[in-house]
Amino acid sequence: MSLNDSFGAVSRRRAVQVSGGFAALSALALSGRASRIQAQEATPAATPAECVTTTPDENKAIVERYFAAWDSADAEGLNGLLAPEYLHHWGAGVDTTSSADMISRLDGFHTAFPDLQRTINALIAEGDLVVAYWTNVATQATEFQGASASDVAATWSGFNLFRIECGMIAEGWNESDHLGRLMQAGVITEDELGSVGTPTP
Numbered sequence: 123m124s125l126n127d128s129f130g131a132v133s134r135r136r137a138v139q140v141s142g143g144f145a146a147l148s149a150l151a152l153s154g155r156a157s158r159i160q161a162q163e164a165t166p167a168a169t170p171a172e173c174v175t176t177t178p179d180e181n182k183a184i185v186e187r188y189f190a191a192w193d194s195a196d197a198e199g200l201n202g203l204l205a206p207e208y209l210h211h212w213g214a215g216v217d218t219t220s221s222a223d224m225i226s227r228l229d230g231f232h233t234a235f236p237d238l239q240r241t242i243n244a245l246i247a248e249g250d251l252v253v254a255y256w257t258n259v260a261t262q263a264t265e266f267q268g269a270s271a272s273d274v275a276a277t278w279s280g281f282n283l284f285r286i287e288c289g290m291i292a293e294g295w296n297e298s299d300h301l302g303r304l305m306q307a308g309v310i311t312e313d314e315l316g317s318v319g320t321p322t323p
Contacts, residue, residue: 178247234266
């Protein structure tokens with residue numbers, strides 16, 4: 123692409139932004155360039171952003187926003203952080219294979235744990251990866267993953283590992299102490315746990 127072509131593309135976008143759709147398109151038509159306008163150029167908000175490389179500190183900030191959105195049940199905020207084909211590997215259960223699936227999980231989780239309080243104990247970033255170690259405190263208000271509601275506030279910890287790509291979260295892994303949570307809630311008792319464990323020789 124020549125310098126003039128590049129300048130023309132920028133000018134077209136600027137004309138649309140400043141003058142509004144009809145006026146800008148009319149001006150471009152008079153200049154003989156209207157036939158070269160692309161739909162994305164006529165609508166700057168629809169133009170895909172270039173893939174940017176983020177620093178480890180920027181990646182940590184993305185993950186902090188992720189937890190802020192998840193913990194406040196902010197579906198719109200979460201959607202803005204996840205790549206459309208976001209892949210999440212749960213410690214238990216099947217993988218989540220899109221941002222839409224992840225957001226539906228968000229709704230179900232907050233229905234079950236409406237009083238969730240999370241503490242981020244550590245957040246470490248290297249390259250395009252960020253790992254978070256956290257502790258949750260919450261009371262299960264409705265049935266969740268086959269377990270009945272409880273009036274006991276449980277405390278459990280876990281890890282998340284995130285891979286950042288083009289400034290968005292592309293993939294995630296999670297491991298949580300759900301056994302500890304279920305034992306605190308009384309869903310699993312010490313006797314039940316002992317009955318399925320390996321006998322001591």
